[in-house]
Amino acid sequence: MTPLASDLDSATTITPASKPSALLTAIQLNKTVQVGEQKLSIIKDVDIYVNAGEFVVIMGKSGSGKSTLLALLAALDYPDSGSVELAGQTLSNLDEDALAVIRQRDMGFVFQSFHLLPTLTVAENIAFPLDIARRPNKARVNELIEAVDLGHRRDSLPNQLSGGEQQRTAVARALVSQPKIVFADEPTGNLDEQNANQVMQLLLDLRQKTGSALVVVTHDAALAEMADRVITMHDGRIVS
Numbered sequence: 001m002t003p004l005a006s007d008l009d010s011a012t013t014i015t016p017a018s019k020p021s022a023l024l025t026a027i028q029l030n031k032t033v034q035v036g037e038q039k040l041s042i043i044k045d046v047d048i049y050v051n052a053g054e055f056v057v058i059m060g061k062s063g064s065g066k067s068t069l070l071a072l073l074a075a076l077d078y079p080d081s082g083s084v085e086l087a088g089q090t091l092s093n094l095d096e097d098a099l100a101v102i103r104q105r106d107m108g109f110v111f112q113s114f115h116l117l118p119t120l121t122v123a124e125n126i127a128f129p130l131d132i133a134r135r136p137n138k139a140r141v142n143e144l145i146e147a148v149d150l151g152h153r154r155d156s157l158p159n160q161l162s163g164g165e166q167q168r169t170a171v172a173r174a175l176v177s178q179p180k181i182v183f184a185d186e187p188t189g190n191l192d193e194q195n196a197n198q199v200m201q202l203l204l205d206l207r208q209k210t211g212s213a214l215v216v217v218t219h220d221a222a223l224a225e226m227a228d229r230v231i232t233m234h235d236g237r238i239v240s
């Protein structure tokens with residue numbers, strides 16, 4: 001049977017070779033905020049890409065726009081203009097419900113202030129991304145609890161944990177569903193040096209096992225040395 005023209009079209013356009021190779025691509029991102037009567041431009045013409053499995057660090061002075069950029073890349077905030085694409089899907093024009101599905105399925109998050117659910121135990125917090133995606137997996141949760149060395153605290157609530165233990169829980173939660181990409185905003189910012197090193201090492205070890213890409217905003221030069229690529233921001237722009 002002769003193929004229809006539309007079949008030929010789709011066969012020629014959806015080949016792996018024709019897809020962009022980067023996992024995450026942001027093009028010409030701009031973001032302004034209203035401060036009193038003034039519109040302040042805080043992200044300016046930012047182009048960025050992250051490859052699958054890559055570890056990218058975003059550095060820059062306080063106020064340079066790092067956290068805002070991370071929020072735009074993770075589709076936690078909308079740009080004024082420009083687009084963000086994850087695994088070939090444009091995020092910038094999806095509604096909140098569609099974004100929530102993508103965040104659950106493809107993304108993990110680690111924040112400076114841990115953001116654990118206060119009424120859930122360590123084990124329940126770690127299981128949460130799998131449970132809300134209706135893919136419960138006890139064995140995987142147990143594996144992650146052991147990997148972050150919290151077997152003895154699995155039934156504790158977050159307020160019964162030290163800062164390091166809370167962040168180790170958050171790291172396990174971020175990676176439990178083997179997301180395509182993990183975003184971390186100052187993940188070691190609230191920890192002493194020893195705990196910071198331990199949390200970072202766990203994040204890197206787990207990321208290696210899952211193959212997830214990792215984008216980290218940090219002031220930590222030691223962390224930047226471990227990255228595949230360091231992006232430096234100044235006044236809302238990428239300068240290197």
Ligand SMILES: Nc1ncnc2c1ncn2[C@@H]1O[C@H](COP(=O)(O)OP(=O)(O)OP(=O)(O)O)[C@@H](O)[C@H]1O
Pocket residue numbers: 033034035040042060061062063064065066067068069
């Ligand atoms: N909602 C907002 N309203 C007004 N100004 C904002 C808002 N969000 C961010 N800003 C400003 O935008 C700039 C960039 O902020 P952002 O938090 O992204 O910087 P940062 O590089 O992450 O800083 P830090 O290292 O201190 O966390 C700052 O000058 C900040 O004050």
